[in-house]
Amino acid sequence: MLKPNFIRVIIDRAIHRELDYLVPETLADRVSVGSRVRVPFRDKSALATVVAVLDRSEAEGIRPIEAIVGETPVLSKELLELARWMSAYYCCPIETVMRSLLPQVIRRAEIGWKKQLFVQPADKIPPDELEKLRRRAPRQVELLEAINKLKVPMLATELLRKTSLDNQTLRALAKRGLVELREGDVPRDPHGDEKFIATGNLELNAEQILALKEITDALDSPEKARPILLHGVTGSGKTEIYLQGIRAALQRGRSAIVLVPEISLTPQTVERFKGRFAEAQDDVAVLHSHLSEGERHDEWHKIHSGRARIVIGARSAIFAPLKNLGLIIVDEEHETTYKQEEAPRYHARDVAAVRAKIEKCVVVLGSATPSLESYHNAGSGKYELATLTQRVDQQQMPLMRIVDLRQERRKEKAASILSEKLRAAIAVRLEKHEQTILFLNRRGFSTSLLCSNCGEARNCPNCSVALTFHRHPAAAGRLSCHLCGHTAAVPKKCPACGKDALIYSGFGTEKVESTVAQIFPTAVVKRMDADSMTRKQAYRETLLSFRAGKIDILVGTQMIAKGLHFPNVTLVGIINADLALHMPDFRAGERTFQLLTQVAGRAGRGETSGEVFVQTYTPFSPSIQFARHHDFAGYFQQELEFRERCDFPPFKHAVLITIRSAHEARAKFSAETLARRLKEALGSEFILGDPTPAPLEKLQGQFRFHILIRGEAIVRLSRLVRETLDKLPFPEDVTVAVDVDPYQLL
Ligand code: ADP
Ligand code: ZN
Numbered sequence: 001m002l003k004p005n006f007i008r009v010i011i012d013r014a015i016h017r018e019l020d021y022l023v024p025e026t027l028a029d030r031v032s033v034g035s036r037v038r039v040p041f042r043d044k045s046a047l048a049t050v051v052a053v054l055d056r057s058e059a060e061g062i063r064p065i066e067a068i069v070g071e072t073p074v075l076s077k078e079l080l081e082l083a084r085w086m087s088a089y090y091c092c093p094i095e096t097v098m099r100s101l102l103p104q105v106i107r108r109a110e111i112g113w114k115k116q117l118f119v120q121p122a123d124k125i126p127p128d129e130l131e132k133l134r135r136r137a138p139r140q141v142e143l144l145e146a147i148n149k150l151k152v153p154m155l156a157t158e159l160l161r162k163t164s165l166d167n168q169t170l171r172a173l174a175k176r177g178l179v180e181l182r183e184g185d186v187p188r189d190p191h192g193d194e195k196f197i198a199t200g201n202l203e204l205n206a207e208q209i210l211a212l213k214e215i216t217d218a219l220d221s222p223e224k225a226r227p228i229l230l231h232g233v234t235g236s237g238k239t240e241i242y243l244q245g246i247r248a249a250l251q252r253g254r255s256a257i258v259l260v261p262e263i264s265l266t267p268q269t270v271e272r273f274k275g276r277f278a279e280a281q282d283d284v285a286v287l288h289s290h291l292s293e294g295e296r297h298d299e300w301h302k303i304h305s306g307r308a309r310i311v312i313g314a315r316s317a318i319f320a321p322l323k324n325l326g327l328i329i330v331d332e333e334h335e336t337t338y339k340q341e342e343a344p345r346y347h348a349r350d351v352a353a354v355r356a357k358i359e360k361c362v363v364v365l366g367s368a369t370p371s372l373e374s375y376h377n378a379g380s381g382k383y384e385l386a387t388l389t390q391r392v393d394q395q396q397m398p399l400m401r402i403v404d405l406r407q408e409r410r411k412e413k414a415a416s417i418l419s420e421k422l423r424a425a426i427a428v429r430l431e432k433h434e435q436t437i438l439f440l441n442r443r444g445f446s447t448s449l450l451c452s453n454c455g456e457a458r459n460c461p462n463c464s465v466a467l468t469f470h471r472h473p474a475a476a477g478r479l480s481c482h483l484c485g486h487t488a489a490v491p492k493k494c495p496a497c498g499k500d501a502l503i504y505s506g507f508g509t510e511k512v513e514s515t516v517a518q519i520f521p522t523a524v525v526k527r528m529d530a531d532s533m534t535r536k537q538a539y540r541e542t543l544l545s546f547r548a549g550k551i552d553i554l555v556g557t558q559m560i561a562k563g564l565h566f567p568n569v570t571l572v573g574i575i576n577a578d579l580a581l582h583m584p585d586f587r588a589g590e591r592t593f594q595l596l597t598q599v600a601g602r603a604g605r606g607e608t609s610g611e612v613f614v615q616t617y618t619p620f621s622p623s624i625q626f627a628r629h630h631d632f633a634g635y636f637q638q639e640l641e642f643r644e645r646c647d648f649p650p651f652k653h654a655v656l657i658t659i660r661s662a663h664e665a666r667a668k669f670s671a672e673t674l675a676r677r678l679k680e681a682l683g684s685e686f687i688l689g690d691p692t693p694a695p696l697e698k699l700q701g702q703f704r705f706h707i708l709i710r711g712e713a714i715v716r717l718s719r720l721v722r723e724t725l726d727k728l729p730f731p732e733d734v735t736v737a738v739d740v741d742p743y744q745l746l
Pocket of ligand 1: 202203204205208232233234235236237238239240241392393
């Protein structure tokens with residue numbers, strides 16, 4: 001191999017440039033593409049990633065690197081290629097992409113393996129030593145005998161626990177040279193103390209066999225494979241296909257990544273995967289945001305070293321450094337949490353498709369409610385489509401009943417929380433000892449505090465939203481802003497007009513919980529949302545006791561909408577189906593349809609069939625009507641027509657530029673200037689919208705303006721936007737963010 005004299009690096013700072021350095025002879029054979037190095041930068045040091053090894057460099061004043069950080073190259077050529085694609089596509093500096101690609105604990109290489117003491121027998125034990133001991137220190141002899149039986153070194157703490165002897169005794173033996181103490185690596189396995197019961201492959205039904213065959217065929221000729229969209233109703237056995245697909249990949253000597261939304265990365269999910277591959281539990285690594293830095297270090301190295309062959313994780317697990325990647329599964333591919341809302345603003349599903357192309361592996365996108373994008377791709381032949389139409393247990397889809405809140409409202413005021421029909425249905429479940437889930441995607445008790453005299457609402461001083469009143473435990477008895485966390489005391493009188501005329505209005509999960517508890521005083525009611533689940537274990541505990549039947553009614557936000565299996569739930573109430581529908585967003589209808597279908601999938605997974613009540617003020621909107629009849633094709637058809645007519649995705653790509661500043665006028669002026677420059681740069685190939693105040697005009701003290709651009713040639717558009725931005729000097733207090741394929745239009 002060529003001896004590297006020069007390297008090109010990307011340093012961990014946004015300088016938008018790659019730099020060349022010299023490699024001292026002594027380090028030369030340890031540096032390659034993907035290595036991490038410390039380099040002099042200006043008058044300090046900086047960490048950097050090697051992206052090329054050169055035999056010469058034109059750079060002036062070239063300086064030598066200072067050190068190599070960590071050991072083997074941390075980034076493969078394929079991942080580097082992926083990073084370059086992300087940078088170009090998402091209009092984002094490569095340094096920022098690198099931050100997502102490599103966890104901080106790996107980039108900095110400051111945390112190493114956890115060290116602990118291991119014990120093993122000493123090489124030789126003088127016989128007279130033992131005799132002396134027998135008389136004077138019988139406990140040391142006892143311990144020594146236990147140690148001499150060891151075939152492999154054992155953790156000191158474990159040995160002492162097993163023998164019920166103490167550390168002092170062990171130290172004494174070591175001092176006499178009778179045993180050997182050595183530091184060794186111990187894995188910080190987040191699931192190390194759990195036992196997983198081994199499960200075998202289930203016998204697949206006819207539809208599942210076809211779907212699996214698509215995957216195995218693709219695995220056999222991955223260079224020709226197209227992404228596979230697995231569209232299967234909830235409970236149709238998609239996960240079983242993932243499991244057998246992974247098995248097939250392993251049998252071909254390849255590895256696999258399973259992406260699930262963070263919220264579905266429950267103990268149940270982990271258990272299903274660890275259980276199926278229980279014969280080699282170490283094979284399965286889990287990556288999610290609740291790992292400690294040490295655990296993340298260990299899981300990452302377990303993957304990087306090739307010990308783990310299967311990775312389950314949330315969004316960023318798409319960057320898991322597996323070698324010989326054969327299969328990427330994206331479960332619930334329609335989930336918006338796959339989109340990262342900070343730079344790099346990537347969508348893990350789309351990155352998965354690109355990584356699959358680079359690594360020549362198979363990608364499977366699964367969902368009961370595919371995104372319009374993926375469904376469209378399947379329709380146009382870009383993706384392969386596999387469909388599961390039946391639930392495995394032959395269960396009927398739940399019966400969906402629409403409750404028109406306009407009529408209920410006429411009867412009594414409280415009916416807008418629980419209609420008469422829903423109330424009656426809950427009562428029946430309580431009698432039969434069956435469980436109910438009530439869903440409302442809004443936290444808090446009252447969602448606003450209004451003055452009935454002057455009409456003023458208590459708004460957040462930093463954001464253009466009303467403050468929510470909480471009873472407990474979040475911001476107990478106070479008003480709080482869900483966007484910036486600002487809290488305020490509840491005023492006695494209206495601060496605007498001085499009248500004692502304040503009224504609470506609107507409701508969130510807290511109020512649903514308390515209303516339900518009042519109506520059904522004997523029922524056990526629990527709430528599950530970001531406020532009540534602040535403790536790390538609370539989520540797990542609540543799910544366990546719900547599963548065990550100790551809770552009759554579970555009230556919650558989207559936390560309970562996803563992928564959970566509860567056989568005894570026969571009723572689901574959607575308290576207000578309109579919340580998502582009236583968002584100023586072209587995806588509002590799609591989201592509502594998906595949400596209704598997903599939440600409905602929670603009902604009737606056991607012996608008895610389920611019932612779903614959808615409370616709404618707009619009973620005839622298409623998303624509600626099509627969801628009611630479980631008519632995916634019908635919904636997609638009409639929604640696609642709408643999108644095409646309006647030049648929205650999936651027919652055109654969108655780029656959303658947000659310009660913000662604490663000074664409204666400056667944000668506005670910058671937005672207008674940028675729009676003018678874009679107009680010159682983009683020509684007529686792209687649809688450029690006027691700069692407008694964002695729907696959420698003010699957020700965390702910043703005034704926000706939007707520019708929306710649509711077009712087909714997205715990489716070209718990205719480049720033109722980047723070039724235009726680079727040429728414009730923005731005032732220091734103006735921030736510009738570019739979001740390619742945006743999911744948040746607020
Ligand atoms: P999905 O992921 O589509 O919601 P799952 O894979 O979780 O569906 O399957 C739902 C239930 O049916 C699970 O309890 C699973 O173990 C079971 N199941 C899946 N496939 C089969 C099969 N072929 N035979 C028997 N049970 C199955
Ligand atoms: Zn706020």
